[in-house]
Amino acid sequence: MAVKELNSVANQKDGSPKAVNKKKKVKMKKVIPLILVLVVVLAAGTMFVSVIANSYKATLNKYFDSIEDVNGRKFSTIIHQFRKSSMEEYYDCTEDELIDEHEAVLQEKRDDLGCGDDVKIEYEISSEKRAEKEEVKKIETDLNKNLSYIGAEPVKITAALELTLHVTIDGEEDYKEIHNVNVKLIKENGKWKIYDCDI
Numbered sequence: 001m002a003v004k005e006l007n008s009v010a011n012q013k014d015g016s017p018k019a020v021n022k023k024k025k026v027k028m029k030k031v032i033p034l035i036l037v038l039v040v041v042l043a044a045g046t047m048f049v050s051v052i053a054n055s056y057k058a059t060l061n062k063y064f065d066s067i068e069d070v071n072g073r074k075f076s077t078i079i080h081q082f083r084k085s086s087m088e089e090y091y092d093c094t095e096d097e098l099i100d101e102h103e104a105v106l107q108e109k110r111d112d113l114g115c116g117d118d119v120k121i122e123y124e125i126s127s128e129k130r131a132e133k134e135e136v137k138k139i140e141t142d143l144n145k146n147l148s149y150i151g152a153e154p155v156k157i158t159a160a161l162e163l164t165l166h167v168t169i170d171g172e173e174d175y176k177e178i179h180n181v182n183v184k185l186i187k188e189n190g191k192w193k194i195y196d197c198d199i
Contacts, residue, residue: 011013026053056161056185058071059192064121064167067109067199080186084145085152109199115171123165123181131160139186139195159187160195 066075076084076099088094092103110119131139142155147154165181167170184195 004138013098020122022180056187059185059194060123060183063194064123065199067106068119068121070103070106070110072099072106075102075106078192078194080143080188080195081152081155082146084149087149089150095132098164107112113169113171113199114178115169115175116179118172121165121167122170126166126180127164129162131162136160136186156190157186157188157190158190159163171172 060142062074062078066073066078076095076195079102084095084098086100088098091098093101110117113119115157136159139160140155143157144154161184163185165183167179167181169175169179180197181198183197185192186195187193
């Protein structure tokens with residue numbers, strides 16, 4: 001009796017499998033391609049966000065934001081390794097303790113501009129020049145020589161850019177100035193860093 005009941009659950013009256021199993025297979029055939037498309041879209045989106053987040057414009061934005069907000073932590077993410085390591089060596093402090101020193105530098109930049117504490121900085125790129133391979137190699141060699149001197153790890157430089165910016169600074173009490181600013185950026189260990197800047 002038990003065998004007969006099992007057969008009746010698994011099979012239709014004529015002995016063939018029930019259609020429910022076919023419907024499940026059809027549904028799975030439709031779902032799998034949708035899942036694959038979703039995975040591809042998410043992967044492409046992640047790559048796009050990663051590229052945008054690591055663009056040199058994102059580095060410029062962080063640089064000017066760090067001046068506006070006197071944000072030493074943000075500033076420390078976009079300065080090149082030799083500057084960071086040499087400051088740690090000079091001040092004999094940890095990276096976290098160095099945040100205060102970065103904030104002192106940023107406050108000094110704002111004081112030099114004379115714009116007050118409430119400041120907004122905007123920029124437009126007026127010219128852009130990508131460095132030749134020889135210049136990139138020279139920057140890498142010079143930085144690694146200096147890093148070696150203070151006992152820090154070497155870096156890999158894969159690109160360098162020279163930009164001219166039109167920078168508009170809006171400050172307190174109707175303060176507004178426009179500066180032509182030269183900026184040099186380097187791609188250090190895969191991330192764009194400020195190498196030198198007039199402001």
